Amino acid sequence: MDQTAPIGTAPKVGAGDLGATAQANPAVAVSHLTKQFGNVTAVDDVSFTVRHGETVALLGGNGAGKTTTLSMLLGLLLPTSGTIHVFGHDIATDRRDIVHRINFTSPYVDLPMRLTVQENLTVYARLYGLRDVKGRIAELAEDLDLGDFLKRPVKKLSAGQKTRVGLAKAMLNWPELLLLDEPTASLDPDTGDWVRTYLERYQAESGAAILLASHNMAEVERLAKDVLMMKAGRIVDTGPPRALIDQYGRKNLEEVFLDIARGTRSENGGARNDD
Numbered sequence: 268m269d270q271t272a273p274i275g276t277a278p279k280v281g282a283g284d285l286g287a288t289a290q291a292n293p294a295v296a297v298s299h300l301t302k303q304f305g306n307v308t309a310v311d312d313v314s315f316t317v318r319h320g321e322t323v324a325l326l327g328g329n330g331a332g333k334t335t336t337l338s339m340l341l342g343l344l345l346p347t348s349g350t351i352h353v354f355g356h357d358i359a360t361d362r363r364d365i366v367h368r369i370n371f372t373s374p375y376v377d378l379p380m381r382l383t384v385q386e387n388l389t390v391y392a393r394l395y396g397l398r399d400v401k402g403r404i405a406e407l408a409e410d411l412d413l414g415d416f417l418k419r420p421v422k423k424l425s426a427g428q429k430t431r432v433g434l435a436k437a438m439l440n441w442p443e444l445l446l447l448d449e450p451t452a453s454l455d456p457d458t459g460d461w462v463r464t465y466l467e468r469y470q471a472e473s474g475a476a477i478l479l480a481s482h483n484m485a486e487v488e489r490l491a492k493d494v495l496m497m498k499a500g501r502i503v504d505t506g507p508p509r510a511l512i513d514q515y516g517r518k519n520l521e522e523v524f525l526d527i528a529r530g531t532r533s534e535n536g537g538a539r540n541d542d
């Protein structure tokens with residue numbers, strides 16, 4: 268894996284290449300988004316924006332509503348109420364106009380298990396209408412070090428290998444918006460660090476926006492410009508990682524997370540149980 272070579276030779280979609288109209292709109296604008304499953308309110312009146320070239324992280328405990336939020340952005344779930352605009356388009360009406368500019372990773376969406384990695388990537392590359400399918404797959408195989416298992420069926424891969432193939436799938440169309448649900452789950456620390464560097468470089472070169480859901484606090488501290496702290500479907504606090512850490516009087520984001528999850532934050536902003 269060459270960490271210095273430019274990522275791909277493809278059409279660049281850098282912020283500088285986007286038209287003035289596109290730049291005027293945030294990549295993502297979510298307004299008063301709510302999703303109910305029966306009497307469970309999984310996402311509760313959530314609003315936020317993600318700008319081109321920025322990473323925003325959704326942080327929250329199990330069941331906080333992160334995956335449901337990402338699923339609505341992908342159009343896999345319909346909101347109960349609220350709106351989602353991507354590149355200025357309302358996805359309720361204009362999803363077809365923007366879907367080719369987005370991609371995602373999710374540990375909950377399996378690739379077809381019997382197909383080889385190469386076959387999987389070929390199917391998705393065709394769905395995205397790529398012209399040079401073989402060339403793009405070869406490029407990603409090199410970038411993400413997939414060469415050893417390109418010919419293997421997905422069902423015979425380890426969890427970490429599947430995660431890398433999922434990331435390759437997500438990069439096929441040089442997305443301008445990446446929705447990443449736990450992108451480094453199941454990766455060993457070295458590979459996880461490598462993937463974070465890859466994402467940073469891709470963003471720097473392309474100007475892509477990234478919305479990231481993660482339980483990895485160090486990852487969020489490193490990648491995110493802003494953090495949306497979620498609890499029981501609501502955004503309970505937001506800000507740059509360093510600002511939140513200072514505001515809570517804590518040493519790192521993990522301690523802020525625990526304050527919010529356990530409700531141990533004091534009235535004056537400092538933490539009550541400062542141990």
Ligand SMILES: Nc1ncnc2c1ncn2[C@@H]1O[C@H](COP(=O)(O)OP(=O)(O)OP(=O)(O)O)[C@@H](O)[C@H]1O
Binds near residue numbers: 304
């Ligand atoms: N299809 C569904 N039907 C009913 N309830 C659901 C469904 N999907 C999610 N929920 C509920 O919605 C809430 C939010 O779930 P969600 O998966 O969005 O949380 P999350 O923040 O991604 O959690 P985790 O960190 O565990 O992945 C939970 O209470 C969950 O049980």
